[in-house]
Every structure is written in structure tokens, then in C-alpha cells.
Amino acid sequence: MAMLSVKNLGISFGGLRAVDSFSITIEKGELYGLIGPNGAGKTTTFNLLTGVYKPDTGKMFLDGVDITGKNTIEINKAGIARTFQNIRLFKNMSVLDNVKIGLHNNYSYSTAAGILRLPSFFKSERQMNERAHDILSVFNLDQDANLLSANLPYGKQRKLEIARALATNPKLLLLDEPAAGMNPSETEELMETITLIRKKYDVTILLIEHDMKLVSGICEKIYVLNFGTELANGLPQDVLNNPEVIKAYLGE
Amino acid sequence: MKMKPAKQVSNSTRSNLITIGAIIIVYIICQIMIANGSISNLMKGLLIPLCYYSIMAVSLNLTVGILGELSLGHAGFMCIGAFASAFFSKVTVDTIPNVFIRFTLAILIGALAAALLGSLIGTVVLRLRGDYLAIVTLAFNEIIKNVMNVLYIGVDSEGVHFSIKDAASLNLEEGGQTIVNGPRGITGTPKDATFGIAILLLILTFIIIINLVNSRSGRAIMAIRDNRIAAESMGIDITKFKILAFTISASLAGVAGVLYSHNISTLIATQKNFGYNMSIMILVFVVLGGIGNLRGSIIAAVVLTLLPEYLRFMQDYRMIIYAIVLIVMMIFNWNPKCIAWRKNHSIKGYLAMLFNKQKKEA
Numbered sequence: 019m020a021m022l023s024v025k026n027l028g029i030s031f032g033g034l035r036a037v038d039s040f041s042i043t044i045e046k047g048e049l050y051g052l053i054g055p056n057g058a059g060k061t062t063t064f065n066l067l068t069g070v071y072k073p074d075t076g077k078m079f080l081d082g083v084d085i086t087g088k089n090t091i092e093i094n095k096a097g098i099a100r101t102f103q104n105i106r107l108f109k110n111m112s113v114l115d116n117v118k119i120g121l122h123n124n125y126s127y128s129t130a131a132g133i134l135r136l137p138s139f140f141k142s143e144r145q146m147n148e149r150a151h152d153i154l155s156v157f158n159l160d161q162d163a164n165l166l167s168a169n170l171p172y173g174k175q176r177k178l179e180i181a182r183a184l185a186t187n188p189k190l191l192l193l194d195e196p197a198a199g200m201n202p203s204e205t206e207e208l209m210e211t212i213t214l215i216r217k218k219y220d221v222t223i224l225l226i227e228h229d230m231k232l233v234s235g236i237c238e239k240i241y242v243l244n245f246g247t248e249l250a251n252g253l254p255q256d257v258l259n260n261p262e263v264i265k266a267y268l269g270e
Numbered sequence: 271m272k273m274k275p276a277k278q279v280s281n282s283t284r285s286n287l288i289t290i291g292a293i294i295i296v297y298i299i300c301q302i303m304i305a306n307g308s309i310s311n312l313m314k315g316l317l318i319p320l321c322y323y324s325i326m327a328v329s330l331n332l333t334v335g336i337l338g339e340l341s342l343g344h345a346g347f348m349c350i351g352a353f354a355s356a357f358f359s360k361v362t363v364d365t366i367p368n369v370f371i372r373f374t375l376a377i378l379i380g381a382l383a384a385a386l387l388g389s390l391i392g393t394v395v396l397r398l399r400g401d402y403l404a405i406v407t408l409a410f411n412e413i414i415k416n417v418m419n420v421l422y423i424g425v426d427s428e429g430v431h432f433s434i435k436d437a438a439s440l441n442l443e444e445g446g447q448t449i450v451n452g453p454r455g456i457t458g459t460p461k462d463a464t465f466g467i468a469i470l471l472l473i474l475t476f477i478i479i480i481n482l483v484n485s486r487s488g489r490a491i492m493a494i495r496d497n498r499i500a501a502e503s504m505g506i507d508i509t510k511f512k513i514l515a516f517t518i519s520a521s522l523a524g525v526a527g528v529l530y531s532h533n534i535s536t537l538i539a540t541q542k543n544f545g546y547n548m549s550i551m552i553l554v555f556v557v558l559g560g561i562g563n564l565r566g567s568i569i570a571a572v573v574l575t576l577l578p579e580y581l582r583f584m585q586d587y588r589m590i591i592y593a594i595v596l597i598v599m600m601i602f603n604w605n606p607k608c609i610a611w612r613k614n615h616s617i618k619g620y621l622a623m624l625f626n627k628q629k630k631e632a
Contacts, residue, residue: 068503070499070503090502090503090505091502091505091506091507091508094502094503094504094505095505099503099504100503102499102500106497106499106500107496107497107500108492108493108496108497108500108501109496109497110492110495110496110562111489111492111493111496115489115492118486118489119489119490119493119501119504119506120504122486122489122490122504122505122506123505123506125486126486127485127486129482129485129486129487129514131485132481132482132484132485132486132487132488133478133481133482133485134481135481139485142486143485143486146486182504183504186504186505
């Protein structure tokens with residue numbers, strides 16, 4: 019069964035059809051790329067998939083479960099986690115706490131247990147710390163665990179966002195321009211990290227990216243959006259050589 | 271609103287212990303001074319108010335600093351806590367002669383009543399944000415205060431009677447007792463509050479908030495403050511945790527109200543004690559002490575409560591001086607250059623320098 023199966027998803031803002039009949043099937047463990055010119059509706063698609071916007075039309079299924087019209091929290095609990103194009107870290111909290119927020123729904127003890135420092139508090143917190151350090155070490159961030167997240171350099175902030183999203187234990191990870199603003203060596207490192215987390219956490223990934231080196235380097239399939247509609251969809255070599263894609267996005 | 275950056279975990283635990291230690295030391299010093307009579311009557315009368323103002327400031331800091339929402343209705347919750355507990359204490363003053371049990375129950379009732387109202391109001395108003403939330407909480411504050419001014423409650427053998435008209439319409443039996451007498455409030459509440467209990471409650475309030483902040487729920491609350499959209503996409507129930515923080519903050523304000531009502535003989539809801547003047551004064555404590563900084567809230571509450579009292583000799587110029595001190599404190603606390611200067615000239619830095627010098631000499 020497909021991990022994510024979306025049929026004819028669409029949304030309008032007033033008279034503008036921002037996304038129209040977006041259909042995609044992502045198999046378990048696949049790494050899908052979503053590309054397209056500015057304003058094509060890529061981030062809007064992400065917002066639809068994560069419940070920030072409610073779609074006007076269409077259906078979406080995650081691992082066979084209908085998640086159409088659910089809100090952001092329910093969709094996250096169902097198993098979709100995302101990062102943001104403009105970094106949205108919890109800036110006044112430590113790097114470790116940022117990841118522990120991601121673990122919020124995976125470990126549970128009551129507020130009263132927290133205030134009264136009952137044994138369940140210490141037990142869960144210890145497990146959370148271990149798990150958070152595990153995730154951070156994958157991203158080489160464990161030595162920065164106690165830093166304020168706002169004080170991290172840009173590249174590490176991007177990584178921390180991915181780490182935080184992974185902490186929610188998602189089935190599907192949506193990455194919104196993970197390499198934006200990174201220099202070539204940082205991008206290189208990011209590609210390695212993405213490959214590593216796919217193996218380690220067995221997660222399916224859909225990513226938006228403008229860096230063609232990254233897209234052609236790691237994506238197994240590519241979906242091209244233009245003016246809210248599908249321009250091409252398929253294997254990288256087919257899509258990137260498609261004359262329409264070259265005309266609309268890559269440039270001749 | 272700008273937030274004070276959260277410190278590192280190990281540092282913050284130590285700094286909290288220092289705060290609690292400092293409170294205990296101040297308590298011991300005050301007790302010694304009371305014992306050998308070297309404390310003025312004015313100061314003696316201020317000891318409990320200092321505690322409940324500090325509790326108010328610390329609990330409002332949970333809403334303003336940790337949750338990041340501006341509430342101007344904090345005195346309203348204090349009002350509810352004060353009236354609920356004073357009502358209880360007055361009714362049970364004969365049936366529960368043990369002061370400890372009665373006052374403990376009174377504190378719980380005050381906290382519960384304020385928490386209940388806090389969660390009700392929170393559910394309604396926390397849909398709003400920023401200035402709008404401030405305006406609506408201010409309105410609820412005034413509503414609570416004014417309702418308390420027209421409320422008549424009496425007790426007789428048949429049970430509790432309510433009225434919002436006058437004491438006569440309560441239709442009490444012979445021997446019935448009017449407890450809450452409209453604008454005349456509650457008179458004759460037992461004076462159960464002592465300085466020791468007040469200090470204990472202040473420390474408890476402090477520990478509750480510190481423990482909350484360093485737990486799963488506290489992190490969720492701070493995540494909402496830092497970035498609502500990201501918190502939502504991490505699967506955090508925004509509404510639930512906002513109401514939770516608001517309710518805890520309200521119930522602690524209720525505890526401050528219990529101290530207030532059990533420290534005076536006549537409890538009346540006026541503009542001065544439960545109106546927006548009070549709410550804004552508490553907010554001033556929080557802002558000047560540093561938003562999100564609990565220790566700062568306590569220091570600001572103490573300094574700014576003592577100051578007008580010690581400035582009494584200046585008579586009419588008193589409030590002008592008070593205002594100037596507020597401005598100076600604000601600059602000292604928040605101006606970037608002042609912050610840099612404080613870092614370079616901190617006591618800790620001097621001590622470290624001294625220590626290093628000694629080491630070198632040795």
C-alpha cells in the first residue's frame with residue numbers, strides 16, 4: 019500500500035486556484051521531490067497536506083487512513099511531520115528542548131506529575147533525554163544540546179528543524195526547502211544526512227527544493243508544479259529532460 | 271513582546287535554589303528582627319502584603335512570560351480567591367476550630383475557585399491574542415469586581431441564600447447570618463494568615479511554576495509562545511495548554527487572594543485592591559522584574575511595594591519619585607548598554623577576578 023496517496027487535491031483563495039487537482043502516490047520509503055517555479059503552489063501543497071489549509075476538493079490517505087480535512091494536530095499524530103521554508107524554531111528554548119517538543123506526544127505524563135515531580139516524571143524525562151540525544155547525534159548537534167536554538171548557525175538551525183520533525187516519529191516527512199541558503203558543502207552534508215535518516219528511521223520523504231543538484235542527486239521521483247497544476251511527474255531523468263519542464267522552470 | 275532567553279538547564283536549577291535560599295534567609299532575618307523588636311510597625315504590617323504581591327507577580331509571569339499572552343485581569347482572580355476563602359473561613363470559624371486545618375482548606379478553596387473561573391474565562395478569551403486579549407481580560411476583571419460589590423450571600427439553617435438586590439431580600443431566618451454584604455463586603459474574617467505561611471506559599475508558588483516550566487507541559491506552553499504554527503505542527507494542542515497555563519496562573523492568584531483576605535478584617539472589593547489599578551501594578555512588577563524571570567518578579571514586587579512606603583516623608587512628591595524610579599529601573603533592566611555594563615561589572619565577575627588574583631598570588 020502507498021504511504022501517501024492524494025487524489026485531485028485543490029484549493030482556491032478567492033478567484034485564484036492556488037493548487038488544482040494535485041494527485042500523487044508515494045510508496046513507503048520513497049524520496050519524492052516537489053519542484054516548480056516561484057508561486058507554483060509548492061508550499062500551499064505542503065500546507066494542504068499538513069492541515070494548515072483545508073482542501074476544497076480531493077482526498078488524501080496516509081498509509082490507508084483518510085486524513086482529508088483533519089487539523090494540523092491530528093495530521094501530525096497520524097504521522098506527517100514537516101519543516102518550514104522560513105525557519106520556525108522555538109528560539110528561546112535550548113536545542114535539546116526543541117527536540118523534546120517533537121517528542122511531546124510520544125511520551126506522556128500528567129501536568130500534576132510534572133509539578134509534583136512524581137517518579138513517572140523522572141522516568142519519562144530520562145527516556146526523552148536519551149531519545150533526544152540520539153536524534154541530535156545523528157545530526158551532529160549533540161554537543162550543542164544546551165545552546166539556545168536561536169544562537170545556532172544557520173545551517174545547524176535547518177538541521178535542528180529536521181531533527182525536531184523526526185522526533186515526532188513520522189511516517190512521512192515533508193521538507194520545505196531544506197537546503198535554502200546553504201553553501202555547496204553544507205548542501206552536500208545535508209544530502210548525506212537525508213540519506214542517513216531514511217535508512218535509520220525508515221521514513222518516507224517529500225521535499226521541496228530549488229537546488230537541482232540536491233534534487234537530481236537524491237530524489238527517486240520528481241513532481242513538477244506550475245501555476246498550481248501538474249506539469250510533469252515521474253523519474254528524475256524523464257522529468258528533468260522534459261521540454262515543458264525545461265521551458266517553465268529550468269530555463270533553456 | 272521580547273522574552274528573556276531561557277538559561278541553560280543546570281544553571282537555572284542552581285539559580286532557582288539560590289532564589290529559594292534567599293527567600294528563606296530574608297524570612298529568618300525578618301523573624302529575628304521581629305523577635306528583638308527592631309522592626310517598625312509599618313514594616314511589620316507590610317510583610318504579608320509583600321508575600322502576596324510577590325505571589326501575584328510570579329503567577330502573572332506564568333501568563334505573560336511563559337505563555338506569552340498579555341493579561342490585565344489578574345486582580346480579578348485574586349478577588350475571587352479572597353472572597354471564596356473568606357466566605358468559607360467565616361462560615362466555618364466555629365465548626366473548625368483548628369486554625370491550621372481551616373486555613374489549609376481556605377487556601378485550597380480560594381485556589382480552586384480562582385482556577386475554575388480562570389478556566390472558564392480562559393476558554394472564552396484565549397481565542398484572542400495580544401491587545402485584544404488584554405482588553406477583554408481587563409473587562410472581566412472589572413466585571414468580577416463589580417459583581418462582588420452587589421452580591422449578598424447569607425447562611426441560615428436552611429442553607430445558603432443569594433441575592434443581588436439587598437441584604438433584606440435574602441429572607442434569612444432568625445439567627446441567620448449575612449456573610450457577604452454587598453458593597454460592605456465580608457467583615458470579621460479570622461486573621462489566619464501569618465508571615466511564615468505567606469513565605470511558605472510564596473516558595474510553593476515559585477516551585478510550582480519552576481517545576482511546570484521544566485516539564486513536558488511547560489515546554490509545550492513555551493513552544494506555543496515561541497512559535498504557534500510550529501508548535502501546532504509538532505502536534506501540540508494549543509488551546510489545551512493555553513488554558514492550562516492560564517488556569518494555573520489564576521489559581522495561584524487565588525492563593526494570593528486568600529492571604530489578602532485573611533490578613534485584613536474587612537474585605538471589600540474596591541478599585542484600589544481588585545480593580546485594574548492592581549492588575550496593572552502587578553504587570554509593572556512583572557515587566558520591570560523581567561518578563562519570564564521569576565526571581566526578578568519577586569524582587570520588583572518587594573522593591574516597588576516598599577518604595578512608596580519609604581517615600582512617605584516626601585508627601586506630595588512621593589509618586590513623582592516613584593515614577594522616576596520606574597523609568598530608571600526600566601532603563602537599567604532593558605537598555606542594551608546597561609545590560610552590557612551590568613555584565614562587565616557584575617558581582618560574580620568581581621568575585622571571579624578576586625579569586626583568580628588570589629590563585630595567582632598563591
